[in-house]
Amino acid sequence: MSTTETGCSSTEPEVTGGLGYDETELTLGLPGAGGSKPSETDRKRGFAAAVGLNVGAASRGEDCGARSSDSSDGSVSGAIKRSAAKAQVVGWPPVRSFRRTALRSCTYVKVAVDGAPYLRKVDLEAHGGYEQLLAALEEMFSCFTVRDYPDERRLVDPVNGTEYVPTYEDKDGDWMLVGDVPWKSVLSFFLSCFLTVAAVRFNMLRA
Amino acid sequence: MTYFPEEVVEHIFDFLGSHRDRNAVSTVCKAWYHVERFSRRNVFVGNCYAIRPERVMARFPGMKSLSVKGKPHFADYNLVPYDWGGFALPWINAAVRRCPGLEDLRLKRMVVTDDDLDLLARSFPNFRSLVLVSCEGFSTDGLAAIATYCRGLRELDLQENEVEDHGRQWLSCFHESCTSLVSLNFACLKGEVNAGVLERLVARCPNLRSLKLNRAVSVESLNEIVARAPYLVDLGTGSFAVDHHTDAYQRLMNSFSKCKSLSSLSGFWEASPHCLDAVYPVCINLTVLNMSYAPAIQADDLIKLISLCFKLQKLWVLDCIGDKGLAVVASTCKELQELRVFPSDIYGAGATSVTEEGLVAISSGCPKLNSLLYFCYQMTNAALITVAKNCPHFTRFRLCILDPWKPDPVTNQPLDEGFGAIVRSCKNLRRLSLSGLLTDQVFLYIGLYAKCLEMLSIAFAGDSDKGMVYILKGCKNLRKLEIRDCPFGDIALLNDVAKYETMRSLWMSSCDVTLGGCKALAAKMPRLNVEIINESEGSDKLEENISDLHKAEKMYVYRTVAGPRNDAPDFVWTL
Numbered sequence: 001m002s003t004t005e006t007g008c009s010s011t012e013p014e015v016t017g018g019l020g021y022d023e024t025e026l027t028l029g030l031p032g033a034g035g036s037k038p039s040e041t042d043r044k045r046g047f048a049a050a051v052g053l054n055v056g057a058a059s060r061g062e063d064c065g066a067r068s069s070d071s072s073d074g075s076v077s078g079a080i081k082r083s084a085a086k087a088q089v090v091g092w093p094p095v096r097s098f099r100r101t102a103l104r105s106c107t108y109v110k111v112a113v114d115g116a117p118y119l120r121k122v123d124l125e126a127h128g129g130y131e132q133l134l135a136a137l138e139e140m141f142s143c144f145t146v147r148d149y150p151d152e153r154r155l156v157d158p159v160n161g162t163e164y165v166p167t168y169e170d171k172d173g174d175w176m177l178v179g180d181v182p183w184k185s186v187l188s189f190f191l192s193c194f195l196t197v198a199a200v201r202f203n204m205l206r207a
Numbered sequence: 208m209t210y211f212p213e214e215v216v217e218h219i220f221d222f223l224g225s226h227r228d229r230n231a232v233s234t235v236c237k238a239w240y241h242v243e244r245f246s247r248r249n250v251f252v253g254n255c256y257a258i259r260p261e262r263v264m265a266r267f268p269g270m271k272s273l274s275v276k277g278k279p280h281f282a283d284y285n286l287v288p289y290d291w292g293g294f295a296l297p298w299i300n301a302a303v304r305r306c307p308g309l310e311d312l313r314l315k316r317m318v319v320t321d322d323d324l325d326l327l328a329r330s331f332p333n334f335r336s337l338v339l340v341s342c343e344g345f346s347t348d349g350l351a352a353i354a355t356y357c358r359g360l361r362e363l364d365l366q367e368n369e370v371e372d373h374g375r376q377w378l379s380c381f382h383e384s385c386t387s388l389v390s391l392n393f394a395c396l397k398g399e400v401n402a403g404v405l406e407r408l409v410a411r412c413p414n415l416r417s418l419k420l421n422r423a424v425s426v427e428s429l430n431e432i433v434a435r436a437p438y439l440v441d442l443g444t445g446s447f448a449v450d451h452h453t454d455a456y457q458r459l460m461n462s463f464s465k466c467k468s469l470s471s472l473s474g475f476w477e478a479s480p481h482c483l484d485a486v487y488p489v490c491i492n493l494t495v496l497n498m499s500y501a502p503a504i505q506a507d508d509l510i511k512l513i514s515l516c517f518k519l520q521k522l523w524v525l526d527c528i529g530d531k532g533l534a535v536v537a538s539t540c541k542e543l544q545e546l547r548v549f550p551s552d553i554y555g556a557g558a559t560s561v562t563e564e565g566l567v568a569i570s571s572g573c574p575k576l577n578s579l580l581y582f583c584y585q586m587t588n589a590a591l592i593t594v595a596k597n598c599p600h601f602t603r604f605r606l607c608i609l610d611p612w613k614p615d616p617v618t619n620q621p622l623d624e625g626f627g628a629i630v631r632s633c634k635n636l637r638r639l640s641l642s643g644l645l646t647d648q649v650f651l652y653i654g655l656y657a658k659c660l661e662m663l664s665i666a667f668a669g670d671s672d673k674g675m676v677y678i679l680k681g682c683k684n685l686r687k688l689e690i691r692d693c694p695f696g697d698i699a700l701l702n703d704v705a706k707y708e709t710m711r712s713l714w715m716s717s718c719d720v721t722l723g724g725c726k727a728l729a730a731k732m733p734r735l736n737v738e739i740i741n742e743s744e745g746s747d748k749l750e751e752n753i754s755d756l757h758k759a760e761k762m763y764v765y766r767t768v769a770g771p772r773n774d775a776p777d778f779v780w781t782l
Binding site: 090091092093094095097103 | 666
């Protein structure tokens with residue numbers, strides 16, 4: 001379920017840490033609102049925690065059109081209706097956190113920053129909100145600007161000081177840093193592949 | 208009222224099972240009050256902040272079994288901040304001082320620490336049963352204390368708690384001489400347990416009837432356990448990811464076929480389709496089946512399994528069962544009383560799912576159905592009207608249409624008439640959850656017909672204050688009302704303030720009530736705690752700086768004889 005988020009700012013990320021999100025496709029705003037910040041009354045309307053995230057145009061926007069037709073039925077207050085796309089509403093649907101985490105699907109997405117030699121993967125569910133997500137992204141990519149090597153996975157050649165990091169090329173042809181997806185997830189993925197292959201082999205042998 | 212000696216009155220009271228009956232008789236006269244309070248063994252406190260623990264223990268010195276609930280229900284859906292409250296410690300402390308004979312403790316939605324569990328374990332020599340539901344704050348260290356010190360423990364039941372794994376082998380802390388376990392449920396734990404220790408524990412507890420494992424327990428281990436405990440009645444499997452071509456799987460099938468008493472099955476973590484063959488031998492006796500944690504099991508495999516379960520009374524499944532699967536349930540499970548259909552894909556668009564057709568099929572096939580929780584993407588008025596006609600015995604009806612404000616897709620109308628039919632037909636309805644596009648009309652119907660209703664959950668519904676007023680006026684037995692994202696404001700809130708003293712609690716979030724309205728309520732009703740949860744930036748500012756016109760984002764009102772609570776965090780203002 002990972003989606004590629006590319007086409008980030010063509011300007012260099014600022015040294016002080018801001019990443020120039022204005023030009024990227026990651027925008028904060030109500031779906032269909034063109035990236036503007038929600039107004040005060042909208043926040044108070046109960047979607048305070050539900051700020052829409054325009055992730056590319058395609059993935060989440062498709063229901064905005066369908067939703068807006070409901071406002072022709074005049075029986076519900078317009079202000080709430082307007083912001084009723086598939087925004088992530090806190091606590092909806094009413095499913096206990098235990099069940100949510102037990103049944104979680106893969107919410108890792110690829111993040112690319114122009115100029116970085118490799119992409120990173122971030123788990124959307126691991127962060128409590130947009131502030132935390134942005135902070136995590138900032139930390140992930142700050143090593144390209146603020147040279148303080150926070151990444152422990154780097155190997156340093158003691159002879160000439162060259163740094164090495166483990167990367168791999170995924171099916172999309174992107175170079176990814178090893179280690180963003182937890183080992184257990186990787187293992188369980190490979191195990192299910194193995195079982196499938198083993199089952200296929202067995203059936204072929206039988207037939 | 209001295210027709211009978213006290214012993215006789217007490218003996219008569221022994222026949223009163225429910226707390227409500229006991230509460231009622233204790234108000235008849237002083238003599239009955241005294242007889243009742245000394246003879247009450249099971250005490251239930253629905254809201255831990257409604258009364259101080261010491262007062263409860265003082266009134267019921269003979270208490271053997273205590274059940275306490277903490278956070279509001281919407282805390283289950285992350286609407287209540289982490290450190291809101293609901294601490295178990297005051298209750299445990301009070302029991303230590305006043306009721307050392309305590310045997311059973313049940314806590315729901317409370318904060319329980321390892322120290323609390325340690326204190327509990329060491330303080331009650333007759334302690335038999337600990338049930339924790341949706342609690343948090345403890346780790347495997349606390350469980351180790353329980354296992355170590357509660358000799359004679361019969362029940363340890365952990366349901367859907369957030370438990371930190373400190374790597375402690377808590378299961379090893381059960382002494383070799385501990386043979387008294389009847390029920391052990393650790394399905395919610397994330398960490399590993401030592402297989403050998405678990406198998407030996409099971410082997411030495413001949414009375415063990417209910418065992419629910421967590422997903423870290425392997426199939427091999429499950430096999431050993433089932434082989435040693437053929438008298439199990441209720442089993443929650445551990446990991447069920449197994450290649451059905453292996454010997455391990457064959458052994459498992461053999462073990463299951465020996466379990467003649469097994470009537471309840473759950474778990475099936477990571478189960479893949481072919482693994483279910485192993486449980487076919489027990490299907491004929493199953494009364495309870497929970498497949499709701501097995502997303503890889505699709506409709507066809509569920510159908511094969513369920514078509515053997517003629518005696519099923521309670522079924523929890525994921526919506527991948529589809530309408531086709533529900534039709535099979537309807538034709539097979541004639542004894543079905545409770546059905547829960549959970550969403551398998553919470554974030555996505557729901558390719559395979561259930562619709563109103565599945566529900567209609569169930570209603571016509573299962574006449575004994577009285578409890579429903581149904582997540583779906585669409586519902587029609589016609590379907591609900593049919594369901595109401597087919598199943599007049601609903602006591603719990605919770606319908607969640609996943610898209611807020613979704614109308615009847617056929618007529619494009621609100622679902623007022625459908626839910627109206629439900630409340631009109633189901634005269635014993637005690638719990639109702641609404642969803643979909645709804646106007647004030649549905650609340651008029653509920654107020655008019657739902658006379659037994661005790662708990663109502665409303666989200667994204669209604670047009671005006673009138674809706675909430677219909678409810679408060681009409682539902683005479685209402686105990687809990689929880690509302691989110693509805694256009695109800697101060698006029699509705701203040702319409703009948705005395706009503707809230709007849710209820711346990713009221714929750715309103717993302718509605719139109721203002722700080723001023725909440726203050727007015729608090730001023731008029733001193734025996735209510737009116738709490739505002741303020742999560743905005745700089746919430747440590749004094750509330751005087753904020754205008755009364757400011758909307759109260761989250762409000763929780765509850766009756767209490769304990770006054771404002773002294774453990775409220777900074778972001779909770781008691782008005």
